[in-house]
Amino acid sequence: MTRQQILGWTQRNGLFFALAILIAIFSILSSRFLTVPNFTVILLQNAVIGLIVVPGAMLILCGLVDLSVGSVAVLSAVVFGQAMASGLGLPVSLLIGLAVGAAWGAFNGYLIAIQGFSPIIITLGGLAGARGLAEFVTQGYTTYGYGREFAFLGNGKLLGVPVPVILFAIVFLIGLHLWYRAPLGRHMIAVGGAKDTAAEIGIKVKLIPFWLYVASGLAAALGGLIIASQLDGAAVTIGTGMELEVLTAILLGGVSFTGGRGSLFGVLFGLLFVGVLSNGLVQVNVSPYFEQVAIGAALCGAAALDMFYQRLERLNVPVESEPIEAPQAGEAQ
Amino acid sequence: MSAPILELRALSKSFGPVHAVKTVSLAAHAGEVIGLIGDNGAGKSTLTRMIAGAIRPDQGDIIVNGQKEHFETAQDARRAGIETVFQTLALVPGLDIVENIFLGRELLVPGATGRATRTMDVAAMRRRVEEGYQRFGLNLPDMRTKVAALSGGQRQVVAIARAVLWGSGVVVLDEPTAALGVKQTELVLSFIERLRSHKVAVIFISHNMQHVMRVADRVCVLRLGRKVHDGPMSKLSGTDLVALMTGATIAAQ
Numbered sequence: 001m002t003r004q005q006i007l008g009w010t011q012r013n014g015l016f017f018a019l020a021i022l023i024a025i026f027s028i029l030s031s032r033f034l035t036v037p038n039f040t041v042i043l044l045q046n047a048v049i050g051l052i053v054v055p056g057a058m059l060i061l062c063g064l065v066d067l068s069v070g071s072v073a074v075l076s077a078v079v080f081g082q083a084m085a086s087g088l089g090l091p092v093s094l095l096i097g098l099a100v101g102a103a104w105g106a107f108n109g110y111l112i113a114i115q116g117f118s119p120i121i122i123t124l125g126g127l128a129g130a131r132g133l134a135e136f137v138t139q140g141y142t143t144y145g146y147g148r149e150f151a152f153l154g155n156g157k158l159l160g161v162p163v164p165v166i167l168f169a170i171v172f173l174i175g176l177h178l179w180y181r182a183p184l185g186r187h188m189i190a191v192g193g194a195k196d197t198a199a200e201i202g203i204k205v206k207l208i209p210f211w212l213y214v215a216s217g218l219a220a221a222l223g224g225l226i227i228a229s230q231l232d233g234a235a236v237t238i239g240t241g242m243e244l245e246v247l248t249a250i251l252l253g254g255v256s257f258t259g260g261r262g263s264l265f266g267v268l269f270g271l272l273f274v275g276v277l278s279n280g281l282v283q284v285n286v287s288p289y290f291e292q293v294a295i296g297a298a299l300c301g302a303a304a305l306d307m308f309y310q311r312l313e314r315l316n317v318p319v320e321s322e323p324i325e326a327p328q329a330g331e332a333q
Numbered sequence: 334m335s336a337p338i339l340e341l342r343a344l345s346k347s348f349g350p351v352h353a354v355k356t357v358s359l360a361a362h363a364g365e366v367i368g369l370i371g372d373n374g375a376g377k378s379t380l381t382r383m384i385a386g387a388i389r390p391d392q393g394d395i396i397v398n399g400q401k402e403h404f405e406t407a408q409d410a411r412r413a414g415i416e417t418v419f420q421t422l423a424l425v426p427g428l429d430i431v432e433n434i435f436l437g438r439e440l441l442v443p444g445a446t447g448r449a450t451r452t453m454d455v456a457a458m459r460r461r462v463e464e465g466y467q468r469f470g471l472n473l474p475d476m477r478t479k480v481a482a483l484s485g486g487q488r489q490v491v492a493i494a495r496a497v498l499w500g501s502g503v504v505v506l507d508e509p510t511a512a513l514g515v516k517q518t519e520l521v522l523s524f525i526e527r528l529r530s531h532k533v534a535v536i537f538i539s540h541n542m543q544h545v546m547r548v549a550d551r552v553c554v555l556r557l558g559r560k561v562h563d564g565p566m567s568k569l570s571g572t573d574l575v576a577l578m579t580g581a582t583i584a585a586q
């Protein structure tokens with residue numbers, strides 16, 4: 001039992017220690033690393049991905065995936081920019097931008113969760129389609145200059161904490177509640193791990209993923225708007241490669257890509273691990289090319305460790321031995 | 334004898350030309366274990382699925398506690414107090430025992446805020462399972478153990494215990510011991526025996542005559558969709574049961 005407890009404990013906290021060791025190493029190598037301003041920067045750099053990671057991880061837990069987030073982010077930002085340019089005003093334009101994300105999420109959710117289309121194909125279509133649509137909307141003309149109020153979304157601070165970080169914290173706390181304290185967490189594990197059983201028991205195996213896609217689209221839109229605010233322009237480059245960053249944090253955080261297993265705390269550590277690694281490597285003047293290699297290596301390492309733990313878990317299954325009917329050979333002389 | 338908890342009146346079901354179940358009537362009383370036996374294709378599973386609400390009978394009535402019921406879904410049957418444990422068990426391996434027992438009917442913290450925020454009352458759920466462990470003398474690992482880590486027999490027990498903890502008066506078990514070894518089978522059979530003293534009616538389907546003879550009070554035999562025997566277990570031997578199932582006349586003693 002103790003061995004199993006130790007095993008479970010290291011499995012649950014392994015990434016936390018990897019993160020702690022990473023922080024320790026960078027702190028020794030660079031005096032600027034372990035400072036409040038630098039950690040604020042790390043959080044700010046990862047807040048947008050963090051927002052999208054929360055519903056993203058829930059989708060993966062359900063055995064689904066949303067690859068369209070980066071493109072939905074840019075489409076929302078671009079549509080917002082057009083709305084601003086046509087004089088609709090900030091509140092209406094913001095709502096339109098968010099609505100674009102929610103609508104795209106509902107489109108994904110309808111096709112995948114209700115109609116049963118492949119999540120990879122549909123959201124891969126969204127990855128290409130939404131970005132293409134964004135480029136069509138701009139017609140090569142990037143809107144910019146949305147005023148000081150909008151700039152607050154990406155650059156403002158409340159009590160010294162950047163607004164995007166606050167938004168990320170709110171989304172993450174809501175996510176924690178849903179994951180661990182509300183029935184939804186168990187229902188998602190059931191949907192991802194044993195869908196037929198979940199349906200038989202009466203769990204909403206279609207509606208849960210549908211609303212998660214809507215949430216993912218909404219989070220992507222919010223992320224796109226935050227970046228547009230930081231750039232003060234709705235550039236068509238917003239959100240490029242975002243889906244991979246989101247997936248990296250989730251999978252590094254130990255959520256099983258086949259669904260049914262994972263922790264949101266693990267995902268937070270996965271997100272921070274990537275953030276700390278990127279920031280730290282810059283601080284110690286390692287070539288930025290190496291950053292990608294390091295993240296890739298970390299992902300492969302996490303996958304290998306996961307396999308290792310699963311093997312050990314299987315060995316630890318307490319199956320009672322069946323009584324053996326054969327007589328002891330030693331005594332039969 | 335008191336009024337039956339579950340009564341089937343002349344249930345029939347056909348699949349195209351196949352009469353899977355033909356005018357079968359059956360009454361189950363509290364604290365009674367009924368062994369339902371029959372050869373392959375005799376109609377046992379079809380009968381079970383009608384009781385479980387998985388399929389609808391062509392003809393006949395299902396009466397629960399004197400009330401005529403029309404089950405549209407498995408949830409309807411469950412709500413009426415009839416739980417069917419199929420071979421698949423309907424357990425989620427990635428969740429622990431408590432989570433499985435309360436899956437889909439989690440208890441929320443009482444009050445308006447609990448309901449509004451959908452906050453689960455985790456402590457209350459554990460307490461209820463703890464009580465169940467004691468009341469039924471459940472021989473299971475810690476209730477926080479993931480179902481993935483349980484043996485086949487333990488999973489059976491969890492699936493049955495879930496039904497009983499939810500207050501089902503009738504538990505239908507379709508071949509619960511089919512895939513189990515000796516020790517695992519013992520775990521399940523002894524639990525079924527214990528249910529008798531808790532006023533649960535059990536319908537137990539099995540191809541293993543020894544298991545049926547061990548736990549059943551009454552035995553009901555189906556052959557080609559018809560009920561051909563219904564009577565107390567005590568008067569029958571294993572040979573008699575086989576003869577009834579296959580249609581051979583009982584050898585005159």
Ligand SMILES: Nc1ncnc2c1ncn2[C@@H]1O[C@H](COP(=O)(O)OP(=O)(O)OP(=O)(O)O)[C@@H](O)[C@H]1O
Pocket residue numbers: 348351352353371372373374375376377378379380
């Ligand atoms: N969904 C279905 N469609 C068509 N025929 C069916 C269906 N379900 C059952 N049957 C037929 O109904 C008859 C009774 O089947 P049932 O599964 O109830 O038997 P059983 O007594 O449970 O057998 P076993 O001991 O093999 O489990 C069989 O002839 C079977 O082929």
Ligand SMILES: [Mg+2]
Pocket residue numbers: 377378379
């Ligand atoms: Mg059958």
